[in-house]
Amino acid sequence: MIQSATxxxxxxxxxxxxxxxxxxxxxxxxxxxxxxLMAQIREMRRNExxxxxxxxxxxxxxxxxxxxxxxxxxxxxxxPSKAMRTTAELVAKSKAASKARVLxxxxxxxxxxxxxxMSEMIGESxxxxxxxxxxxxxHAEEVANRLATAAVVACADDEIAKAVQHCFxxxxxxxxxxxxxxxxEWAGAMKNPYAIxxxxxxxxxxxxxxxxxxxxxxxxxxxxxGVAEGxxxxxxxxxxxxxxxxxxxxxxxSRNHRVGLLLGQGRPLDEIIASTRxxxxxxxxxxxxxxAAKEKNVRTPLLDEIYAVLHQGKPAKEGxxxxxxxxxxxxxx
Numbered sequence: 001m002i003q004s005a006t007x008x009x010x011x012x013x014x015x016x017x018x019x020x021x022x023x024x025x026x027x028x029x030x031x032x033x034x035x036x037l038m039a040q041i042r043e044m045r046r047n048e049x050x051x052x053x054x055x056x057x058x059x060x061x062x063x064x065x066x067x068x069x070x071x072x073x074x075x076x077x078x079x080p081s082k083a084m085r086t087t088a089e090l091v092a093k094s095k096a097a098s099k100a101r102v103l104x105x106x107x108x109x110x111x112x113x114x115x116x117x118m119s120e121m122i123g124e125s126x127x128x129x130x131x132x133x134x135x136x137x138x139h140a141e142e143v144a145n146r147l148a149t150a151a152v153v154a155c156a157d158d159e160i161a162k163a164v165q166h167c168f169x170x171x172x173x174x175x176x177x178x179x180x181x182x183x184x185e186w187a188g189a190m191k192n193p194y195a196i197x198x199x200x201x202x203x204x205x206x207x208x209x210x211x212x213x214x215x216x217x218x219x220x221x222x223x224x225x226g227v228a229e230g231x232x233x234x235x236x237x238x239x240x241x242x243x244x245x246x247x248x249x250x251x252x253x254s255r256n257h258r259v260g261l262l263l264g265q266g267r268p269l270d271e272i273i274a275s276t277r278x279x280x281x282x283x284x285x286x287x288x289x290x291x292a293a294k295e296k297n298v299r300t301p302l303l304d305e306i307y308a309v310l311h312q313g314k315p316a317k318e319g320x321x322x323x324x325x326x327x328x329x330x331x332x333x
Contacts, residue, residue, distance in 0.1 A: 002167050003027060006072040006096045008087060010037060012050040012140035013106060014078035017168075020143065021076070022057045024167055029061045029069055029096070033087075038064040054144040069096035074104060074167065076134075077122055081109025081189075081281055084118050088125035097126050102160055104132045108188035109281050110288040115295075117185040130157055132164045133181055135188040136239040137247030139254070146172045152240045153177050154184035176239065183231025187222060187241040190289055191248050192282030193306045194218035195256035196263070198249035200309070200316045203264020214302070214323075215249050221300045225289065228296040256282035263309065263316045286310050301326060 003026060007018040010032025018030040032038045041047050042062040045055055056062075063069060075097060079087045084107055091097050103126060105118040116124075119131045136151035143149050151168060153175050155161035161177040168175045178184060194215065201211045222245065223236045235241055248254040259280045262272045273283065290307040293300040305323055308314040 002073040002101065002163055004070075004072040005029070005074045005076055005167065006031060006069055007076045007078060008091060009078035009106075010034065010041065010047065010050070011078065011080075012047070013138070014076075015041075015047040015051040015054060015056070016140040016143040017076060017078060017106065017134075018060055019054060019056055020170060020173055021167060022060050023170055026074075026167060027072075028059070029063065029072060030056075031063050031066065031069060031096075033064060035064040038062055051140055051144055066090060066094040066096065069094055071095055071097075071099035073099070073101045074164070075100050075102075075126075076104045076106060077118070078106040081107050081111070081118060082284055084109070085111065085121045085125065088122045092126045097129075100126070100129050102130045102132055102155075102164060104134055104164060105185075106134045107281075108135065108185075108192065109285045110186075110189045110292065112284065112288045112291065115288070115292055117182070117189075119181060119185060130155065130160045131181070132160060133184050133188075134164070134168060134175075135184050135244065137243040139247065139251060141253050143173065149173050150239055150243070151175045152184055152238065154181040154240070155179065156181060178235060178238070178240075180232045180235045182229065183226055183235030184240040186226040186229050186231050187236050188244060189281075189285050190222045190226065191218075191241075191245040192256045192280070193286040193289060193303060193310075194222075194245060194282075195248040195254050196260035196280070196282045196286070196310070197302060197306050199254075199257040199260020199262075200264040201260075201320060202257075203261045203266075204317060204320060206320065210320075211249070215245060217302055218249070219245060221298075221302055225293050225296065225298045225300060225303075228298050229292065255280040259283065260316075269310060283310055 006029040107118045132155035305319040309319045
């Protein structure tokens, strides 16, 4: 039975999950690399920078010193995708990883240089320990307020999946299990660029019809690329796929949606990124996914236009116009 956990990463989602695990009765260590932030959290028992309002239980040990962390049964990685490899390598050298029974990735992304999923990078850094993924339509702000939330634990080993599921089960937090870790991770990574596109459509005031069509076609692209990468089609019609896609494309809590909204309103991307401390994973992961689609020869016209807007300087309005003016095709194609 899992009795202790170390949460790696002190953003909004890491803060929310540290609280969830503590409420579940686990002994929790909460680590972040920013010494000033972690000192504030330790003193105030709140993360005012990323998730204000959530009071953390006193029994959560807060630290910015990896060397001070004690071994834990489960390591929960909740860092931005671009920092995952270096963070996992640092954790591998600490006592925190010395007796880990399972490693859980809660990040959504694909590494640009290698095409690796987040759990693969963790496994390469800390070999020999079972891997799992926690994913789904989960906004930290709503979890902090104990609003009803459902998530998926993906793991190749059913018994380990159930053990992790047990850790993330509360009256307001329900989890399901799957053995399709590949599909769950690709689904989680792919929804982010499409949330930017949905935000752009809203910013351009294209209307509900256009946004509904965009989200529907986004799911079709997710299925094509995700299955080509080894995921199962049914995974993309579950919580980690269409569920997460809907939440991030329509929610005011979605960072990616907000980036798109501001782009659609005419704000420059550099200015948008500089104006927030939060990481919008879709900006970087659009490049990773675009490369993967080209390598697999998968047709992704929507993703292509998002890539052109984010990484080639194409005006958002022109990108949307290009999508609507493409040659007619069958819906199933």
